[in-house]
Amino acid sequence: MNEPGSTIPPFRYTPALAGQIEAAWQERWTREETFHAANPVGDLSPPDGVLPADKTFLLDMFPYPSGAGLHVGHPLGYISTDCLGRFLRMTGRNVLHTIGFDAFGLPAEQYAIRTGTHPAVTTASNIERFRAQLRRLGLGHDQRRSVSTTEPGFLRWTQWIFSRLFESWYDAEQQRARPIDELVAEFAAGDRSLAHDRTWDDLDPVERAAVLDQYRLAYVADGPVNWCPGLGTVLSNEEVTLEGRSVIGDFPVFRRNLRQWMLRITAYADRLVDDLDRLDWPKSIKIMQRNWIGRSTGARVGFDVVDVGDRIEVYTTRPDTLFGATYVVLAPEHPMVDSLVAEVWPDRVNRRWTGDAATPAEAVAAYRDAAARKSEVERQANKDKTGVFLGSWAINPATGAPVPIFVADYVLMGYGTGAIMAVPAQDARDLEFAHRFELSVVRTVTAPDDHPADEAWTGDGLVINSANAEISLNGLSTDAAKIKITDWLERKGLGSAETQYKLRDWLFSRQRYWGEPFPIVWDTEGVAHSLPDDLLPLTLPEMADFSPARLDPDDATTLPQPPLSRAAAWASLRLDLGDGPQIYTRELNVMPQWAGSCWYELRYVDPTNTESFCDPANEAYWLGKQPDRADDPGGVDLYVGGVEHAVLHLLYARFWHKVLYDLGYVSSEEPFRRLVNQGYIQAYAYVDERGVYVPAEDVVEDPPGTFSYQDRPVRREYGKMGKSLNNVVTPDEMCESYGADVFRVYEMSMGPLEVSRPWQTRDVVGAQRFLQRLWRLVIDEQTGATVVTEDAPDPAVEQSLHHTIEAVRQDYQQLSYHTAIAKLITVTNQLVKSGGAVPRSVVEPLVLMTAPLAPHICEELWQRLGHATSLAHGPFPAADPAKLSTEVISYPVQVRGKVRVRIEVPADADQAAVEAAALADDRIVALLAGASPQKVVVVPRRMISIVL
Numbered sequence: 001m002n003e004p005g006s007t008i009p010p011f012r013y014t015p016a017l018a019g020q021i022e023a024a025w026q027e028r029w030t031r032e033e034t035f036h037a038a039n040p041v042g043d044l045s046p047p048d049g050v051l052p053a054d055k056t057f058l059l060d061m062f063p064y065p066s067g068a069g070l071h072v073g074h075p076l077g078y079i080s081t082d083c084l085g086r087f088l089r090m091t092g093r094n095v096l097h098t099i100g101f102d103a104f105g106l107p108a109e110q111y112a113i114r115t116g117t118h119p120a121v122t123t124a125s126n127i128e129r130f131r132a133q134l135r136r137l138g139l140g141h142d143q144r145r146s147v148s149t150t151e152p153g154f155l156r157w158t159q160w161i162f163s164r165l166f167e168s169w170y171d172a173e174q175q176r177a178r179p180i181d182e183l184v185a186e187f188a189a190g191d192r193s194l195a196h197d198r199t200w201d202d203l204d205p206v207e208r209a210a211v212l213d214q215y216r217l218a219y220v221a222d223g224p225v226n227w228c229p230g231l232g233t234v235l236s237n238e239e240v241t242l243e244g245r246s247v248i249g250d251f252p253v254f255r256r257n258l259r260q261w262m263l264r265i266t267a268y269a270d271r272l273v274d275d276l277d278r279l280d281w282p283k284s285i286k287i288m289q290r291n292w293i294g295r296s297t298g299a300r301v302g303f304d305v306v307d308v309g310d311r312i313e314v315y316t317t318r319p320d321t322l323f324g325a326t327y328v329v330l331a332p333e334h335p336m337v338d339s340l341v342a343e344v345w346p347d348r349v350n351r352r353w354t355g356d357a358a359t360p361a362e363a364v365a366a367y368r369d370a371a372a373r374k375s376e377v378e379r380q381a382n383k384d385k386t387g388v389f390l391g392s393w394a395i396n397p398a399t400g401a402p403v404p405i406f407v408a409d410y411v412l413m414g415y416g417t418g419a420i421m422a423v424p425a426q427d428a429r430d431l432e433f434a435h436r437f438e439l440s441v442v443r444t445v446t447a448p449d450d451h452p453a454d455e456a457w458t459g460d461g462l463v464i465n466s467a468n469a470e471i472s473l474n475g476l477s478t479d480a481a482k483i484k485i486t487d488w489l490e491r492k493g494l495g496s497a498e499t500q501y502k503l504r505d506w507l508f509s510r511q512r513y514w515g516e517p518f519p520i521v522w523d524t525e526g527v528a529h530s531l532p533d534d535l536l537p538l539t540l541p542e543m544a545d546f547s548p549a550r551l552d553p554d555d556a557t558t559l560p561q562p563p564l565s566r567a568a569a570w571a572s573l574r575l576d577l578g579d580g581p582q583i584y585t586r587e588l589n590v591m592p593q594w595a596g597s598c599w600y601e602l603r604y605v606d607p608t609n610t611e612s613f614c615d616p617a618n619e620a621y622w623l624g625k626q627p628d629r630a631d632d633p634g635g636v637d638l639y640v641g642g643v644e645h646a647v648l649h650l651l652y653a654r655f656w657h658k659v660l661y662d663l664g665y666v667s668s669e670e671p672f673r674r675l676v677n678q679g680y681i682q683a684y685a686y687v688d689e690r691g692v693y694v695p696a697e698d699v700v701e702d703p704p705g706t707f708s709y710q711d712r713p714v715r716r717e718y719g720k721m722g723k724s725l726n727n728v729v730t731p732d733e734m735c736e737s738y739g740a741d742v743f744r745v746y747e748m749s750m751g752p753l754e755v756s757r758p759w760q761t762r763d764v765v766g767a768q769r770f771l772q773r774l775w776r777l778v779i780d781e782q783t784g785a786t787v788v789t790e791d792a793p794d795p796a797v798e799q800s801l802h803h804t805i806e807a808v809r810q811d812y813q814q815l816s817y818h819t820a821i822a823k824l825i826t827v828t829n830q831l832v833k834s835g836g837a838v839p840r841s842v843v844e845p846l847v848l849m850t851a852p853l854a855p856h857i858c859e860e861l862w863q864r865l866g867h868a869t870s871l872a873h874g875p876f877p878a879a880d881p882a883k884l885s886t887e888v889i890s891y892p893v894q895v896r897g898k899v900r901v902r903i904e905v906p907a908d909a910d911q912a913a914v915e916a917a918a919l920a921d922d923r924i925v926a927l928l929a930g931a932s933p934q935k936v937v938v939v940p941r942r943m944i945s946i947v948l
Contacts, residue, residue, distance in 0.1 A: 011783065057638075058637065076679070083853055102593065221259070229554075314417055331418040406433075422439075510591065532577070678753050684718055744853055746764045778843060891942075
């Protein structure tokens, strides 16, 4: 009720009243455990043991609880899954929907170092802030299932899963992971042979460990990594900018070979590619994953080094072009570089090959140092090809001609063998390099007549210039030539057919404090052992100083010094692992932030289980395969999140899940059956003459199209909402100014979920008016009394209502909330315009249909309509088929004078309904891309024209 003396009707639905209603219903939902989902077994099973016949597992991507909290772009996916979950509960489904926090990681640690506050403290504070913001939005989460990666109960099982990876290997013949003990048994029995004709009994413990490390799914190895001395840790490629600097802190990043924990994800490359066909994911995401894995078929070819006796192995997908290979290039990190560097420059060598260096060793050392300062992305994107001649030559196995050997940073150690045969006529990068260093260009594949003669032809064609005394490829097609040359190379012992992948094993070490400790100890012989399960979780030690060692950020030669190395009492321990008590040293690196997000959906299923990370019965119920769906891989029913996690998080989670499936711990083969990527919330940002972003909310537009801040002109830009652009709007502000339900309806009305959309706070008033009209259909604003009647509805109104019920049901199922809202607004406006009290049989279905979008106001209206129980579990109205028959009219919709789509609307729809239907169509929404029409012209029963 409003304050005395106010001109606003005392019972109008205002932001103040909305706040009261929302707080009350949020408290009631908590008290009545409204959103608790039942498990088949365990602590969360129903008292009567009866589960709903149907279930749905809805999952939002694991958020990181930053100190900045949420802005209005973050809840877009959360609200969409909440709306679907609420709709499904109203139809009788058992819905699992919760949210947890990916709380380990570098950002929290950096903030803690900067402020002197322990990351555990800041993380807990940030989580509480997120929880409060999410609660304010009325999200129907089962809070019992919420987890944080830092909680000991969750950490224990993350470490337990890592131990399973360490204690497993991939059997390529059976195409599955198996316990490492089974591999040991095969070696011991002689069923699997060892190198050099030795037996398992011949090996000492250190030698046995070395053999097993070649098979384990988790192992330690030397490899090229992104080393960031300024942060004191190695980084993933995603944590490095295109300029070769760290995303956090903007420190230089260097490529170095360091000894790190690795996960053998490459063993699963084929399954990770092939099983994409079984997933209901966006086509673009599948393409990104396939490209990242990069499966290709080709040949491994040997180039013998002149006067040395070594052989350079190259991998190529185009062995048909071998006769055109005029030089060889090694990556700067290639292990053969040092042995191939000549002592002096050969006589009469091209000075473009040598630069100003006095010797090949000097040139190579300087070049490698420069290459180490570039990220892999920067090296691949760099069009200015650079390199250094090693002073050595190799023999092209097809032509017998010597070809120079170079080192160049456009070749990466992470793909193929780290060496390439360069065919400049058939590869654009090789041609750029050849022109730069004046190298030979030999065309071996015919190009189309209209292809420029001075450009590389990378496509197929007929083979030319490709013959020697033993073999000729001339006149063959590309595919036929590949087969013939590969067969010849195999017969000559010069090469072999091979399938390779861009995917590399997963670097899994971080030299920081705030991460999951590895459940690994090292004995005095340097052999790794997994901790017994009963010693998990292994928690981090309390440390006053957990910052990384202060290293020169520009010195690439420094070595990692993990903070945990300073926790001496924690790092050393006495254990009995079966050979009597011995002193062991703990692993001092920690896991990367990816670890917890690889399996968190499984813990949501069974969060209180102390005997297992997830009971098999609960996993099978929530993620198990559906027998009525052909080739169903199982998994979460719907996963919603940003496209920025399209590759690595999804790839890593799929890998962990497949290992658990192989070992018999889960029944589902994939973690996420269906995936939807929501769009971004975009907003205007404003830049002053200094190039500084000014607060967007304080910018004045006068006259139209001219903007100023504090009487100074500013320039308007458009992009993703973010703190750096000073254009953030928080959900707290929106809830305070309008109410959570208005905010929810506005976000869902802005367009298709997958499409990015512009934020315009002034447009929120449309959602507010809709809910105010809905309120007035039930409540008298002057008295607060319920005003519905028990009269029978007008037949035309009833028919329109049932069409809306049928359409809104479909919209909810398809996540098309914007079109559902348009239909609900149309019905509401029709009822308002009809005047007088509205029949209960019409307004109650309208309230129920609106409830998934605006749950608080609808709960309140449902209660005032005389219902004692919450509507959260239904009923959701069902359309009467007898009332669905009606004439429809097909309208062509013009935009800029051209017909873009056709829509069908009921013949009795008024002009406003026709206009709303046109503007809500997905194709029109995408075409407008956030622009507001100048006007919409509806020619009754003929056409619609949208004028921009």
